[in-house]
Amino acid sequence: MTARPGRLRAALLTVFVAAALAATPGVGLAAGDLTATDPPDGAALDAPPSAVTLTFSRRPDVDESHVSVRNDAGQDRTAGALAGDDGNSLRMPVALKPGGDYTIAFHVVFADGSDLTGIKRFSVGTGAPPAPLSAEVAQRTRESVQQRHSGHGPDWIRSSMLMLNGLVLVGVVVLLVVRRPRKTTTGARWVLREPEDESDTRG
Structure with a gap:
């Protein structure tokens, strides 16, 4: 049984779209x-912690993530390497x-x-919650941590996946612009036959 061109095209489009979604990091996932x-956002601590811990709704990539802890003078107060656990947490010594x-x-x-950027605040030994950052300082802080993350070097796996995604999308466009073959109608042949002579047979 030969597949119809329309059904074959639909099947190919489905395959290409599925491949495009699979090649795009984070697509289709929340x-x-x-x-x-830990410490909680807005906490007022009496004594300084030895580390800060961040817990997420899904597993982070330790090698591709970056966490910094700074005082209000902008000095980085981290004291070791970022580490993960068997779950969804990251721990940074300070x-x-x-x-x-x-x-x-x-x-x-x-x-x-997929990725996530954010900032949280806490105080140590002041007896009061931390003062909120201005919008400008908060934005600079986010940009700074993103720039430090980019210093890890290019992610060749993600770049390759994006390139594959582009090729797949090109294939989808090509299939969409291909014209469907026109259906041809073959006229039916009519054959005229002379009526047969009928004779009565009488016994």
Whole structure:
């Protein structure tokens, strides 16, 4: 049985679209989110913690993620390498001093290729919650952590996937512009036959 051209084209389009979605990082999946921080956002601590921990709704890629902890003078107070656990958390060692406000800035890449950027605040030894950052300072902080993340170098896997996605989309466009073959109608032949002579047979 031979497949009709229309059905074959529809099947090929389905394959190409599915491949395009698979080649695009994070497509079709809900975005990852920050679910908890330690210290909590807005916390007023009496003593400085030895590390900050961020927990997300999905598993982060430790090698592609970046977390910084800074005081209000902009000094980085991290004291070690970022580490993950067997779940969805990242842990960054810090060396903090009492009597100041601190900002946690993060740019996290998840295992599916999607990412998340954000900032959280806490204070140590001030007896009051941290003062909120101005919109300008908050934006600069986000941009700074993203730039530091980009220093990890190019992600060849994601670049290759994006290139494959582009090729797949080109294939979809080509299939869409291909004209369907026109149907031809073959006229039916009519054959005229002379009526047969009928004779009565009488016994």
